[in-house]
Amino acid sequence: MKTLYLDCFSGISGNMFIGMLIQAGIPFEAFKQAMASLNLTGYDMVCRSVNKLGIQSIYYNVLLESEGHGHHDHEHHEHHEHHDHAHHEPHEGQGHLVDTTGHHHHHQHRGLPEITQIIEGAPIDEDIKAKSLAVFQALAEAEAKVHGVPVDQIHFHEVGAIDCILDIVGTVWCLKYLGIEQIATSPIHAGSGFVRCAHGIMPVPAPATAELLAGIPWYATDVKGELVTPTGAALVKVLAHAGVRPKDFVYDTVAYGAGTKELTIPNVVRGFIGQAGEIS
Template sequence: MKTLYIECNMGIAGDMLMGALAEIAPAEAVEKLRTLKIPGTEISFEHGEKCGIGGTRAHVLVHGEEEGSVGEHGHGGHDHETEHVHHHGHGGHDHDTEHAHHHSHGGHDHDAEHVHHHEHHHYGIEDIRSIINGLPVPASVKENALAIYTRIASAESKVHGQPVSEIHFHEVGAMDAVADVVGNCFLLEAIGAERIVSSPVNVGSGSVRCAHGILPVPAPATAEILKGTEYYSDEIRGELCTPTGAAILTHFADETAERPRMRVDSVGVGAGTKDFPKANILRVFLGEARETSGDDDGTQPEVRDFRPAADEEMFCDSSDDSQMDRICELSANIDDMTGEELGFAMERILEAGALDVYYTPIVMKKSRPAVKLSCLCRREKAKAMAEVIFRHTRTAGIRRQDFVRYVLQRESTERDGLRVKSYRGYGVERSKPEYEDLAELARSRDGSLIDMKGEKE
């Protein structure tokens, strides 16, 4: 099984992981990422060295500024601007906890206080969604990036006690985080690991000093994101794990464990900025893992090769605009939940990152009317999706099937003030306006949705 192991002995930040992945990803993918047109943003890579170990540093510039050059915070954590979160319409800021940490943080340098730059725009979660949906990247990259950014925003929302819709981020930090999230999703897609394993995460120790107060390490949003994940602190003083890094890791990692038994084919090293007694690096290992089964009686266990079938290796056809990807379906039969409970469960499963959720009427034993729950998701999300299904339904078992599917290239653009979804590939090309935008137009004109569709087609 093609396995990626992420070693987080010095924590994890978005840009450090991106630097490490750039060393093992296909060269054409790294070049495409470097030229990816995220608004006002430039991504570059350069060689770095920590304690004599060479690696790659990823740089993200937003309008010529690199996060951390705008405002840095002392105590030796990652180089990152601790962005203000603006709670609109609720009477001011909570100055002790109003900073959101979710930007590219691979350099560990926080020695100056935060400077608030009022000339930058503020972005809400819907602005971020629009930007990501408009990027020329595969649909799966967009879906993963949106799920990760939503995870970050949800953590900040919970920490600050405000709805996600009312939290806004400064431009430099917001766009830096978009670049980190999209960049890592893009490189992971190109690498194509079927299983991702992470070491326990070193979060650092002490506190992070901000302009309006002192936050403990791990920062509140980071601690919220890392729930259910194994992490620890050692003698390193400072913030080693950032919300962006934590969100990317918890979204993609199938499990937290020591490095699995595997044939390592390539190693990538991401270098940070600040110097520590330990090498400030993040490493990734890519190769084929083999699993064993057998009794602990001293006999030689059976070795099973989990190499994918030949058709699954062809998960992306790069010869044209067509594309294939891998998903899985989780399903369960349910005969003891009300319609309200099923509706709520569907909402939560979709919020957790499912690609689709639907119910099919069935009849179970004893002639009981029931439904079959079907959840489509990315393979790397299967375990997390199963946990959500168990939490919000009464099922005691979930079935899993893995599929390779054909998909059309999807992108979102704006036309005549409406967002438009376009699909192309396999000799097909079509587009349609986003439902919400079309429905709002119909309401504003007191017209029908049918009339609006006819007008825009």
């Protein structure tokens, strides 16, 4: 089976995942056209080759016009409270992604029903829609548990919603484009220390990420910072066999997707693509 093995020695985020898949063979113009079919506005995309401590990789990200500067995932991007594209911490702050106050203003926030409507209404394959919505459901459930509110009270900030939709649908679209039939991952390096977010200071992994990593092998080192974002964790939880080595795996492609931060290790996710027996 065509297999992707994710080597998450520097964590994973939505934009890192997509950057790696672009380097693995996704035509960026085709990707942009597919994402344009979601009819989201107020964003641009960046895709460029960068060198991370000697490793040539693709840096992909969503730039949000509504913030004046870009955003970048999670690298670490999605839920942040700051607006400087170049210097964000990885999604600095979970908590900034969602609003749990119940004051739901349609033009500012989107809940799961609105996000479902956007995805269901797009002219993309049904299996891409289903997988994308499953990832969103996992993300919303983790945020709801952490904040102590029902899932239907989780509203994604407008900018967070755009980021998340593009990262999640984009990843699933790329996987189908490349014909990936199954995904396995290494144990995941989550980082260490604390991150600042809308709710104050949070330990790494941030609470929603910690919920999503349940059942997934992860570890910390002395590398400081948030290396796994909630979106990255949700993608792994729903789409991959985490912490599993594929059987009889022979790969022919190695690709790298870059995160935003500069760390003491190469801040990239590595993907090996090849053939393996079915993962049970």
